[in-house]
Amino acid sequence: MLFLRPTINLSKQLARDICWEQEVTRSIEALEMEIDALQEKLSISTKRAENHEANIVEHAAKRRRTSDHTETRRVSMRIKNNRRQAVLFPSPAAEGLQLPEEVPASVQDKL
16 A cells, blocks of 8 residues: 555656646647748748839839829829919909009018
8 A cells, every 4th residue: 555655656747747738739749830820921021022122123123103294193192282272363353353452562472
C-alpha cells in the first residue's frame, strides 16, 4: 500500500503534464495558423503595392495628368465655381441701382 501512493501521485502528475502538453500543442497550432494567415495577407498587400507602383509608372510614362494640367484644372474649376455663385442683377434692377456720391475706389472695383 505504501508503494502505491507514490505511483498514484506520479500518474496524476503525468496526467497533468500530458494535459499541459496538449494545451501547449493546441496553442502552438493556433499561432502557426495565425502566422500563415498574416503571411498570406502580407503577400497580397505586397502584390497590391507592386501593382499600384507599376500603374503609377505606366501612368507617368503616358504623361497623363501631369502637374501642369492639374494646376490648370484646379484654376478652371475655381472659375467655374465662382461663375456659378455670381449674382447677376436683372437689367431693370441694375438701372435703378445708384451709387452714393462718395464711394471708395475699392468698393467700386468690387461692384
